[in-house]
Amino acid sequence: MKLISIKRETRAELRFTKKMGELTTNVTYIKKQFLSIPYKTIHKYRQTYYGKIKDCENISLAK
Known part of the structure; x- marks a missing residue:
């Protein structure tokens, strides 16, 4: 049993x-x-729609 693991969630x-x-x-x-x-x-x-991967730090969560 692993104590530390990494999980990816979308x-x-x-x-x-x-x-x-x-x-x-x-x-x-x-x-x-x-x-x-x-x-x-x-x-x-x-x-993105075109397949480009973008970091979420430069986009805001609210208006």
Whole structure:
């Protein structure tokens, strides 16, 4: 049994950009788990319509 593991989870989120307005996109979270309890988000990113991977740090969550 592993004590520390890494899990990737994708969920749909509502984002807002100045150029496009509201945007519903799939955001992938990479989380570190200790005994199947997530305790730290290592990285989060989203994939655009054209297949480009973008970091979620430069896009806001609210209007």
